[in-house]
Amino acid sequence: xxxxxxxxxxxxxxxxxxxxxxxxxxxxxxxxxxxxxxxxxxxxxxxxxxxxxxxxxxxxxxxxxxxxxxxxxxxxxxxxxxxxxxxxxxxxxxxxxxxxxxxxxxxxxxxxxxxxxxxxxxxxxxxxxxxxxxxxxxxxxxxxxxxxxxxxxxxxxxxxxxxxxxxxxxxxxxxxxxxxxxxxxxxxxxxxxxxxxxxxxxxxxxxxxxxxxxxxxxxxxxxxxxxxxxxxxxxxxxxxxxxxx
Amino acid sequence: xxxxxxxxxxxxxxxxxxxxxxxxxxxxxxxxxxxxxxxxxxxxxxxxxxxxxxxxxxxxxxxxxxxxxxxxxxxxxxxxxxxxxxxxxxxxxxxxxxxxxxxxxxxxxxxxxxxxxxxxxxxxxxxxxxxxxxxxxxxxxxxxxxxxxxxxxxxxxxxxxxxxxxxxxxxxxxxxxxxxxxxxxxxxxxxxxxxxxxxxxxxxxxxxxxxxxxxxxxxxxxxxxxxxxxxxxxxxxxxxxxxxxxxxxxxx
Numbered sequence: 001x002x003x004x005x006x007x008x009x010x011x012x013x014x015x016x017x018x019x020x021x022x023x024x025x026x027x028x029x030x031x032x033x034x035x036x037x038x039x040x041x042x043x044x045x046x047x048x049x050x051x052x053x054x055x056x057x058x059x060x061x062x063x064x065x066x067x068x069x070x071x072x073x074x075x076x077x078x079x080x081x082x083x084x085x086x087x088x089x090x091x092x093x094x095x096x097x098x099x100x101x102x103x104x105x106x107x108x109x110x111x112x113x114x115x116x117x118x119x120x121x122x123x124x125x126x127x128x129x130x131x132x133x134x135x136x137x138x139x140x141x142x143x144x145x146x147x148x149x150x151x152x153x154x155x156x157x158x159x160x161x162x163x164x165x166x167x168x169x170x171x172x173x174x175x176x177x178x179x180x181x182x183x184x185x186x187x188x189x190x191x192x193x194x195x196x197x198x199x200x201x202x203x204x205x206x207x208x209x210x211x212x213x214x215x216x217x218x219x220x221x222x223x224x225x226x227x228x229x230x231x232x233x234x235x236x237x238x239x240x241x242x243x244x245x
Numbered sequence: 246x247x248x249x250x251x252x253x254x255x256x257x258x259x260x261x262x263x264x265x266x267x268x269x270x271x272x273x274x275x276x277x278x279x280x281x282x283x284x285x286x287x288x289x290x291x292x293x294x295x296x297x298x299x300x301x302x303x304x305x306x307x308x309x310x311x312x313x314x315x316x317x318x319x320x321x322x323x324x325x326x327x328x329x330x331x332x333x334x335x336x337x338x339x340x341x342x343x344x345x346x347x348x349x350x351x352x353x354x355x356x357x358x359x360x361x362x363x364x365x366x367x368x369x370x371x372x373x374x375x376x377x378x379x380x381x382x383x384x385x386x387x388x389x390x391x392x393x394x395x396x397x398x399x400x401x402x403x404x405x406x407x408x409x410x411x412x413x414x415x416x417x418x419x420x421x422x423x424x425x426x427x428x429x430x431x432x433x434x435x436x437x438x439x440x441x442x443x444x445x446x447x448x449x450x451x452x453x454x455x456x457x458x459x460x461x462x463x464x465x466x467x468x469x470x471x472x473x474x475x476x477x478x479x480x481x482x483x484x485x486x487x488x489x490x491x492x493x494x495x496x497x
Contacts, residue, residue, distance in 0.1 A: 095457035097355045107448045114455055190365040197372055199353035202460060203360075240377045241384075 009120060010087045015080070081219060085207070088223055091117030092230060094200030098208065128231035129238075136161045162236065169196060169229040180214060181206060196229040255385045262382045269345035269371050274338060276364040288314075343465075343477050349375035350488060352458035356466060387492030394419070394493075419493065427454060427487040438476065439464065454487040 082099060089096050091114060101107045140157040174188025183191065183204065191204040207219050295310050344357045348371060359365045398411045406414075432446030441449065441462065449462040464480045 090457055093351070093455060093457045095353065095452065095459045097459035097461055100459040100461040104444060107444070111448060111451050114451070114457060118455060184362075186362055186366065190369060193369045193372070194353065197351060197376060198456065199348055199351045199372060200458070201353050201355035201358045203355060203358045237377050237380065241381055 009117060010084060010091065015083070085219060085223070087113070087117075088226065089200060090114050091121045092226065093118060093121075093198045094195055094226075095198075096200050096202035096205050098202045098205050125227070125231045125234055128228060129235045132161075132228075132231060132235065165232045165236070169225070169232055173225060177206065180218060181209060181212070192229075195226060196233045198230065252389070255382075255389060258382050258385055262378055265375060265378060266342060266345045266349065269348070269375065270338060270342035272367055272371075273344060273359065273364060274341040276361055276367060277341075277359055278337075280361050280364075339477055343481060345371070345375075346481055346484070347458065348372050349379045350456060350484065351376060351379075352453060352456045352484070354458045354460035354463050356460045356463045383489055383492040386489040387495065390489065390493045419490075423490045423494070427483070427490055431483060435464070450487075453484060454491060456488075 086099050088094075090110060093114075101110050136157060139161075143157065170189065170192050173192050174183070174185050177183050177188035177191065178185055181188075181204075187204060191206075194201055194204075206222055207214050291310070291313055340357060346352075347354050347357075348368060351372075359368050394415050398408075398415055401411050401414075402408060428447055428450045431450050432441075432443050435441050435446040435449065436443055439446075439462075445462060449464075452459055452462070465477050
């Protein structure tokens with residue numbers, strides 16, 4: 001039930017943000033394109049100040065999430081899939097920032113959306129974490145009964161669970177990323193950790209490279225990975241803290 | 246006596262936290278600074294070459310230039326202005342310290358980020374130990390503040406107020422003062438120092454304190470503004486207390 005509510009909430013946010021941001025994005029992209037063509041038409045008369053201005057405009061546009069790619073601009077950042085991913089990055093507090101609301105209405109909505117979304121996210125992660133913990137404990141009980149081991153199993157099981165989690169959430173995904181995104185293994189690992197710890201710099205983001213095609217299931221699988229990975233990492237950190245205190 | 250040792254522990258933790266950030270800042274600086282300088286030089290050279298030759302360039306070469314320019318900007322190198330740009334680095338000590346803080350608090354703006362492989366790996370391990378440290382520290386500070394709250398509550402209770410009312414009032418009090426001190430007042434401050442509008446300031450404050458940290462608005466990054474020396478330190482202190490306030494709210 002929680003999961004349905006969560007998905008619904010994220011979807012709602014995505015739709016609203018898309019409606020708010022898309023028109024402004026289209027306008028800004030058109031403006032930049034126009035400048036680009038003007039420059040190309042007149043480049044024999046280019047001077048220092050004009051170049052300076054062009055650079056500043058490209059910087060400005062880049063900050064708004066628009067880059068020049070050949071003859072077009074990297075538009076459709078705020079299509080539904082992009083907005084959905086943005087909503088997730090907001091309520092998980094990852095906050096990549098490669099895409100961020102430019103209209104003032106979009107920003108206000110973003111604040112309200114996060115205000116309710118972040119607690120929702122925390123509750124869901126907590127539930128997923130509890131489920132995982134329960135699963136591990138059940139495994140431990142099963143093994144205890146089958147093999148008649150004692151208290152040592154608890155530590156063994158916990159280490160096993162930690163190692164599996166490490167493999168699934170941090171060590172294997174970079175392989176997927178190096179295939180689909182063309183990153184090196186180290187970059188994929190860096191991205192995985194920065195995402196799951198919710199730091200989310202935004203220097204590496206999946207699925208935004210315009211020169212690559214991604215299968216339909218890609219972004220959805222990644223979203224699921226993010227959710228479960230965050231829950232797992234939160235559990236690990238909780239254990240770390242309990243250990244420290 | 247337990248209270249005393251608790252305070253001492255928290256104090257030590259705070260000092261340890263601060264030292265951890267300092268150490269991280271130094272390492273990041275060492276790892277990233279030279280790579281950044283090289284990129285800046287390359288971008289400036291590209292721009293110079295362009296300006297020298299633009300009359301002879303074909304359309305294809307122009308396109309290539311634009312592409313290179315975009316890539317440079319994506320890497321955080323802005324080839325505007327002249328030679329003096331080489332002196333201010335993105336990775337001088339105060340910026341590296343700020344960066345270390347954004348990693349450990351999981352805000353992660355992303356305007357400044359490690360580009361060398363060594364910097365990235367170090368960042369992962371730095372965060373692996375820094376984030377629990379940060380959480381424990383904030384937890385402690387939140388607890389201390391909530392103890393203060395309880396004292397206040399006791400005082401009011403002795404004056405004859407009901408417990409439920411006290412709890413409600415203290416919650417309300419901290420919520421309101423917190424919003425004022427951590428959201429409304431800083432936005433006014435940023436209006437002056439950054440030239441943002443009031444709503445942009447609130448947006449920035451919220452996105453920062455919730456640790457989302459998009460990075461579309463970051464303090465101290467406007468190239469044409471002059472900031473007084475301890476600006477970023479002041480903002481860092483504000484962030485720390487704001488996060489502690491949120492931790493307090495969770496405890497209440």
